[in-house]
Amino acid sequence: MTKLTASVLKTPILKAPKLYLLTNDDEFELLYAKLEIALATGLIGLLQVRRKQMLALPDGQEKLYNEAIKIVALAKEYRVPVVINDDITMAAKLGIGVHLGQQDGDISEAKRQLxxxxxxxxxxxxxIELIEAAQNDGANYAAMGAIFVSSTKPNASTISLQQLIDGCQKKIDICIIGGLTVENIRQLAGLPINYIAVVGDIMDLPVESIAKRCRQWQQALNDWSVV
Structure with missing residues (x-):
């Protein structure tokens, strides 16, 4: 993707996006330690519980619920809202939000339960039609991507710059996801994006590197309007 300026969209530069952190499939104690450091930086604006390997286990649903209780409690300490991936029923049970894939439940049902x-x-x-449908159905945000090739989903198709620009014109918050790093996010500076979803660029680092990487992300977001 080519670096943008606000003039490309003919719209005022908006405030910097929030960083949207997704969990990875680390062993839980390690995951929790990483989350505690990341949340303590004050940078994270939204947290998603996504533990696909855990769910593949015979008792994965129960284990995920028990983990999620602890993650939600931790996030609450730092006043960070939480969503869970794909599971409306568990979201309602935990008292949190939900992120839904196209095949993972209806927005109307989520609104009914949450x-x-x-x-x-x-x-x-x-x-764009899916974005418009999400907007009309009352979703809070539409996730677009993959923006770049992702280590989490290496086979996911990337979207074009024009698709992203078109999505940003719709009247719904836009979240971008897929291969995003401190280094390549600068290519998108100036776009009216609301959330930048990150997994590997933070969560795949060793514990001792998390805080430094979050500070680098903070600098990138501070520079969002400098294009």
Whole structure:
């Protein structure tokens, strides 16, 4: 993708996006330690519990719920809202929001089960019709991507710059995901993006490197309007 300026969109430069952190599949004690450091930086604006390897276990649902209770409690200490991936029922049980893939439940059902202040996100890839549907159905944000090739989902198709620009014109918060790093996010500076979803660029680092990487992300977001 080519670096943008605000003039490309003919719209005022908006405030910097929030960093949206997703969990990885680390062993739980290690995951928790990393989350505690990342949340303590004050940088994280939204947290998603996504533990696909855990769910593949015979008792994965129960284990995930027990982990999620601890993660939600930790996030609450730092006043960071939480969503869980794909599971409306568990989201309602935990009192948190939900992120839904296209095949993982209806937004209307999520709105029925969740409180009005709980966030509902929808995967929309680069499809404008899906973004419009998410907006009309009452989702809080539409997730677009993959922006770059991702280590988490290496086979996911990347979207074009024009698709991203078009998505940003819709009246719904836009979340970008897929291969995003401190280094390449600067290519998107000036776009009216609301959330930058990150997994590997933070969570795949050793514990002792998490705080430094978060500070680097903070600098990148501080520079968001400097294009």
């Amino acid at each position: 409180n009005v202040d709980q966030i509902i996100g929808r995967t929309c890839h680069g499809d």
